[in-house]
Amino acid sequence: MKNVFILTIISLVAGLCLSGVYIGTKDQIEISKKAAFNNSLKVVLPFMKDKYEDVPPVKYDMEEVPIYPVVENGVLQGAALQVIGKNGYAGNIKVLVGVDKNQTITGIQILEHKETPGLGTKSADEAWWGQFKGKSLDKFKFKVKKDGGDVDAITAATITSRSVTDAVQKGLVVYREYAGSFNKMGVSHE
Amino acid sequence: MSNGNTAWSTFADGIWKNSPTLTLLLGMCPMLATSSSVMNALGMGMAATFVLVMSNIFISALRNIIPKQMRIPCFIVVIATFVTIVDLVMAAYSPGLYKSLGIFIPLIVVNCIVLGRAEAFAYKNGIASSMLDGVGMGIGFTVGLFLMSTFREILGNGSFLNLPLFGPSFSPVLIMIMPPGAFMTLGFLIALKSYLDKRQKKGA
Amino acid sequence: MKSLVITSSPHVRSIERLTDVMYDVVIAMIPAVLVSIYFFGLQSLLITVTAVVGCMAFEALFLKIAGKTNIRATVLDGSAIVTGILIALNLPPTSPIWMTLIGSLIAIIVAKQVFGGLGYNIFNPALVARVFLLISFPVQMTRWVNPSFFKGDAITAATPLGMLKTDGLATVSKTFSHLDFFLGTIGGSLGEVSAVALLIGGLYLLMRKVISWEIPVSMLGSLFIFTGIFWMLDKARYADPIFHILTGGALLGAFFMATDMVTSPITRKGMLIFGAGIGVLTGLIRLFGGYPEGVSFAILIMNSLVPLIDKYTEVKKFGLVKVKA
């Protein structure tokens, strides 16, 4: 009985301490998380002025693509899309793709991946993804050169390059659809 | 033996002679996983040291209250509390490090070094020496991690603390920052330590 | 008369020595080395010499540091030379010298001497080096060129297996014929291009009884059957079994690396199981794995199973028969 009592007391004190720390850090954690995501968004959407619309994900080909559109004065300025590159070297690759109103790429960020360090991870360097900047669907073939496209694959990481390229292309296609429905209906928060 | 000497040996034991990673071979899981860069290693080392010192102090303070039969659950509760504190604080103020250390911060709870010192030292000794032991062991853990991560980051990524050391023509030995590299480095460090110890013994 | 010496029986010994075995292996690799020089030029000779000298130097260095006495005899017993040549045969023709040296270092120090030297290593040293380099320097390790000694500059090219992985079967069949695989006019590492040179070496080893038929036959046989089954299922997608045997490191592995005595089972039955395991694993990695080529990984995986295989395939003792009632 005494044992249980002591353990309960210790647990209780520990719990109290933890709730204190939790309350103290809760807001800061939120802020840090937001800041991290905003930093990524700023990289892919250089024209964004600190504000994006909170809209539900777009459905495309059986998957849901989270979209962060930037709207100024009721006009769609562009959007960031969180797309999944399938069949990476070691699983899927989560990519944030920025598109402007001319439907050209403004930047990309690799959010999550399990690729080989030093090889697949090179896809996160601007030195490589910079080649997508300003490219649009009609003037650029989103395929690696080996597959007959215009993209320079990372040496010894063709599979990663291919997966990321697919994701970027998917982002452009989804944006085009979204822009079409936006022009008809405006911002839809539902 | 004077009292000061004992305190010093309590502290210094963990750093080299009974280094938790290189001699006792405790805490190998976080050691192998988080030593791919010096930054991660230092973060991990400091987090673990904090937990180690705090839990040692508290367990030592409570050692007369905690009944023998219930000591393991009590240790775990104390340790888990401090781990959660580290986890939350790190998530709030150092999100980058928090992201790259990932699951290994919560796993400090089951790090054998922490529980091992609680059982083997803090539960039997006074607060001051328990704290010293915690600091020593924590530094030993951090030193082991630092050595290993330095070796791995320089060879495997060509950098130290994320600062590139060599020109762009350098091809890093990628395997060193992958799991097999961790095992190989640990093996070589252990070998090096026993070699040095042996030589010291011969010299003495 | 000097005093008599006492030796334990038997007092006569076979003339075959360790060095004879090792130098036979060296001789068997000469055709492959010559073909690589013919195809890839002096660069390949440079790689081979570097790897051999590197292996011997690192072995001498290690023995010296470890305080061993018979350094000269150990370094010259031929095993370091065999490892060196095998490393070279496993490297692409464009390998830089520093990478070759790192390979030698890993093979001799990490894979061989740390385990206790010749006879005690669990894994084939040359293969450990190859896998280490492949994982560490994927860019340098997959920079292939077409055999072009006479055609002037080397053109970057893919190995047939690499092409199969990234471009599909159709492109491969358009680019190469089976004769190319056989003669070796394809991209690949120094020693894996020419099937005919490897076969000559392999037959020499079989003839000299340095290796026995079990491992090569069961390894190539199981690879043939495994890839053959998939080929029968979908001929448009999977390459035919002959392709799989002639390309990549299958023949090099079957004759020179899987048969390494130290790292393969002792018993005949064990050898059959060992070879079959390598064949199936190679097929699995090639058809479904991330890497285009899987021989090295397959052999290393099976190396680690050797003690287990040996335990369960112990030879049947003479006289284990039921006593007549």
Added chain:
Amino acid sequence: MKLLTFKRGGIHPPEHKSLAEHKTIERPELPETIAINLCQHLGKPAKAIVKAKDEIAVGQLIGEADGFISSHVHASVAGVVAKIEKRMTAIGTLDETILITVDKDKTREQLDTLNKPKIQTIDALSPTDLLGLIKSAGVVGEGGATFPTHVKLSPPPDKKIDTIIINSAECEPYLTADHQLMIEKPIEILKGIQILQKALGVETVYIGIEANKPDAIRLFIEKLQDPSFRGIQVVSLRTKYPQGGEKQLIHAILKRQVPSGKLPFDVGALVQNVGTVFAVYEAVYCSKPLIDRVTTITGFVNKPGNYLLPVGIGFEQVISNVAGGFKDPERVREVINGGPMMGKAIRQLDVSVMKGTSGILVLSETQVCYVDEGPCIRCGRCVDACPMGLMPTNIAQDAQFKSTDTLAASMDCIECGSCSYVCPTHRQLVHWIRIGKTVFRNANRSSK
């Protein structure tokens, strides 16, 4: 004729038989003194029944068998007992030895009468009589194991022996003594076989001869035309070492496997060396005890050949006076009692010839294998060579590290030396396995 052989393992060492092959058996000069060990056989040593200064005749019993597995020892010369002391034997043990000062004339005279047959047939003798004669003549296996023959010929009543095999394989390199004995004394050997047939009541006899002795095979086939030798057949064996191993021979000829840990009579077979058969003949027909034997002296000596040596003659005497001395004493390194595969190297030359000394082999510095053991490279040659289907390298390793896991298997080792012979890194496999046997026995003893 189809060559028979055992199924598993075996090796083909160079034979070196030409040195002493077809050399007529010579009887050497008698020495001044002779030293007869009292333990010439497997089992308990014989007890001395003479004392210093006793005058003795050729063939006189000087050591009496002590116990069931033991054997009589007789004087091979006439003379006076000089002393009785412990001396080193040719097999490396320290045993009671009777030293005799030789009376040469008396010896020659007595030997002549002893060598003459006393009876013409054995029709009048019962199996028990025969066994008694063999026992009192102190006959032991001359192949090297020196197991008392009368014990071998008295199997337990529940073991029925149906076949006798005469071991004339002589698979050891260098040795030719059995071969020459067969050429010179075929009828005596066949008569000896008849004694065995009668003593055991067994009809079927196979004489196993290796194919490298075609003249002996032909000779015996010819002699067997005589209808009085019933039930005896010659079989040719493939020349392969160790064809003369008891279990191998039974397997080659009868296709029966002696179970692990059992003896030949468990599969109804009995194996006798051809030299022993000759001794049995002499014991019964001439009442002559086993006091001399044919031995091959070969290797680095001037006059290699086959000699009829009296038991107890010193090795030094044999080599210098009988075999013409060493070719070059400075270059002699090793003297072996027996053949090169299973014989034992002797420590010093003042040991004497025993009943089991089938050969004396002298090796020069270039022929000796100084052993520089390398590491096992797991080539598996020893596994392929082992005629007993063992894994010598594993047993050796366990013996080296005193781990008893596989050491039970060491008890099956016949120490034929095939594994050590083929090992490319010159590992002393047989040596380690012998140690393994001891380790295993000790471990078992202490666990009981």
